[in-house]
Amino acid sequence: xxxxxxxxxxxxxxxxxxxxxVTEGAIRYHLRRQAAGAQDGRARQPFRAADLADAxxxxxxxxxxxxxxxxxxxxWLVCEFGYQGSLRSVQRYYRAHFPKxxxxxxxxxxxxxxxxxxxxxxEWPRLWIASRAVxxxxxxxxxxxxxxxxxxxxxxxxxxxxxxxHNEAFRRLDGVPATVRVDNERTAVGRGAGSWGxxxxxxxxxxxxVRFHIDACQPRQxxxxxxxxxxxxxxxxxxxxxxxxxxxxxxxxAWTDERTLRESARRIxxxxxxxxxxxxxxxxxxxxxxxxxxxxxxxxATRTVALDCTVxxxxxxxxxxxxxxxxxxxxxxxxxxxxxxxxGQIVIQHPRHGRERIVIDPRCYEGPPTDTVxxxxxxxxxxxxxxxxxxxxxxxxxxxxxxxxxxxxx
Numbered sequence: 001x002x003x004x005x006x007x008x009x010x011x012x013x014x015x016x017x018x019x020x021x022v023t024e025g026a027i028r029y030h031l032r033r034q035a036a037g038a039q040d041g042r043a044r045q046p047f048r049a050a051d052l053a054d055a056x057x058x059x060x061x062x063x064x065x066x067x068x069x070x071x072x073x074x075x076w077l078v079c080e081f082g083y084q085g086s087l088r089s090v091q092r093y094y095r096a097h098f099p100k101x102x103x104x105x106x107x108x109x110x111x112x113x114x115x116x117x118x119x120x121x122x123e124w125p126r127l128w129i130a131s132r133a134v135x136x137x138x139x140x141x142x143x144x145x146x147x148x149x150x151x152x153x154x155x156x157x158x159x160x161x162x163x164x165x166h167n168e169a170f171r172r173l174d175g176v177p178a179t180v181r182v183d184n185e186r187t188a189v190g191r192g193a194g195s196w197g198x199x200x201x202x203x204x205x206x207x208x209x210v211r212f213h214i215d216a217c218q219p220r221q222x223x224x225x226x227x228x229x230x231x232x233x234x235x236x237x238x239x240x241x242x243x244x245x246x247x248x249x250x251x252x253x254a255w256t257d258e259r260t261l262r263e264s265a266r267r268i269x270x271x272x273x274x275x276x277x278x279x280x281x282x283x284x285x286x287x288x289x290x291x292x293x294x295x296x297x298x299x300x301a302t303r304t305v306a307l308d309c310t311v312x313x314x315x316x317x318x319x320x321x322x323x324x325x326x327x328x329x330x331x332x333x334x335x336x337x338x339x340x341x342x343x344g345q346i347v348i349q350h351p352r353h354g355r356e357r358i359v360i361d362p363r364c365y366e367g368p369p370t371d372t373v374x375x376x377x378x379x380x381x382x383x384x385x386x387x388x389x390x391x392x393x394x395x396x397x398x399x400x401x402x403x404x405x406x407x408x409x410x
Contacts, residue, residue, distance in 0.1 A: 003030055048085040049093035052077055056090075060098070067101065070094060106223070110271050114286030116144040116215070117177040118228035119169070121157060121185070122235060128245045129252070138235060138256075139165035141180070142228045143173060146279035147269050149231055151256050153249055160296035162187035163206050167293045170210070172257065175287025180207075181215040181225050194218040208344050209294050292339075292346040299333030309364050309376070313338060316357050318350050319364040325373045 006016045013031075017024045049056065059073055074090045077083035119141040127136040137157050142149040150172035152165040162185070170176050182188045189197040194216055207214050217224045235241075238259065246252040261277070269279035303311040305324045310317040313331045320329060320340055330341040339349045350359050365376045 003027065004034060007031060047093040047096065048089045049077075049083070052081055052083060053097075055081060056093070068094070111144040112286075113145045113283040114175070114177055114288075116179045116181060117141050117173070118144060118181045118225040119166075120183055120225060120228045120232060122232040124241065126242060127252070128242075129249060130247060131245065137161075138232075139169065140228050140231050140235070141166075141169040141173065142231050143177065143280065143283060144181075144227055145271055146283045147227060147267070147271075147276050148173065148264055148280035148283070149228075149260055151235070151260055153253050153256065155249065157187075159187050159200070159202055162203065163294070163296050166206070166210075167295070170290050170293065172260075173287065174290065175284055176210055176212050176290060177287055179213040179215045181217060183217055183225070184219060188214065189216050206294060209341070209346065210291060211288060292349065294332070294339060294341075294346060295334035295337060297332035297334045297339070299331075301331045302328055303331055304328050310358075311340065314353075316354070316359065318359050319348075319361040321347060321364050321367070322375050323367065323370045323373055 003016060003020065006019070007013075011019075013024050013027045017027050020027075055077065056073070059076060060068060070091055071087060074083070074087045077090070119139070122138045122140060124136045124138060126133050128134075129136075134155065137154045139152045139154060140149060141152075150169035152168040152172070154161045154165050166180075184193040184197065186200065188200055188203050190200040191198040195218070197216055199214055199216070203214065222229050240255075241252070246255075264276040264280065267276045268274070269276045272279045272282070274282075299314070301313055303313070305311055305320050305327055307325060309322045309325060310319050311329060311331055312318075313333065318331070318338055318340065324342055324347070327342065329347070332339045332341065333352060336352055337349045338352045339346050341347065348361070348364070350361070367375060369375055
């Protein structure tokens with residue numbers, strides 16, 4: 001084939017002989033054979049595996065309609081029939097006598113607005129943060145309809161980081177889609193893969209609270225989440241990420257958010273023909289509102305709500321809506337807040353590690369009664385006056401307020 005190509009482009013026979021390391025006579029001989037249409041005799045030789053044609057046909061028939069493992073068939077022929085040929089001889093026989101397997105066509109669909117987002121990680125081995133080379137991860141969540149992306153940086157890739165980047169992505173998308181298609185990361189699928197895998201217990205619980213369905217991709221099917229895969233590939237063209245010195249992760253995140261918004265105003269959404277930003281504005285009403293998102297936590301406890309509408313954690317008492325009096329709630333100690341959950345939802349949260357040992361929130365005592373719990377009695381005149389005085393700065397409290405308080409106390 002090399003000789004044929006060099007002769008076709010006009011290379012002299014002497015130069016062809018020099019390149020191939022043969023004589024000019026050999027070049028002339030082969031050119032004459034090619035011009036006469038002669039065939040290589042090796043192509044007419046019988047296949048070594050042809051002697052076992054019946055055994056090969058029986059083996060293929062017993063294998064069903066799935067893909068054929070020729071290496072396994074070669075081992076079977078060697079063990080059962082003492083076949084002396086190579087795997088290559090079996091491959092040549094198979095290609096010559098059996099048709100190529102059927103090609104499975106792919107169905108192209110466009111998901112409706114708000115129905116799906118696709119999520120995946122990309123790894124960045126060398127980022128310059130605070131004058132140090134660090135290993136970073138970029139979480140990419142992209143709405144399937146509008147193609148609007150949310151990109152969140154993280155120095156880790158563990159379970160807490162997985163939940164944290166989801167929270168930040170939902171905030172940037174300004175809504176929660178009905179389903180999130182994810183890869184088979186262990187933070188998403190604890191065992192197995194795809195539709196038959198077992199979801200990670202922590203991630204399953206997180207999805208129930210935020211109210212979206214986890215859609216795990218089939219293994220080795222990257223085209224099943226091609227929109228976010230394409231986004232990860234495009235991210236590699238942002239050279240400034242790896243060449244610029246970033247003061248902190250926050251600076252890198254702010255730059256990425258600004259670049260994402262500029263990109264969405266420029267790129268075209270295939271589903272609508274408008275810009276990605278305009279398609280996102282059209283899709284946002286179809287997304288679920290972002291709830292009070294569960295934060296990664298390091299302390300969890302189950303408590304019964306006392307009659308004074310409080311629960312205890314870490315030596316402090318936190319208020320809970322009065323309707324939950326007598327019921328068990330779950331308390332989670334997060335990085336900055338304490339979240340109180342009931343019926344799979346976050347009902348209220350308070351700052352964590354404050355100086356106060358008893359936290360007061362008047363909102364927890366308001367609202368209509370339930371079938372089992374009545375609201376606390378309202379504040380009397382003395383209580384209301386005390387609240388008014390407390391709400392004012394000491395230097396602004398007039399003396400007549402204290403006089404009115406004295407009248408009330410009589």
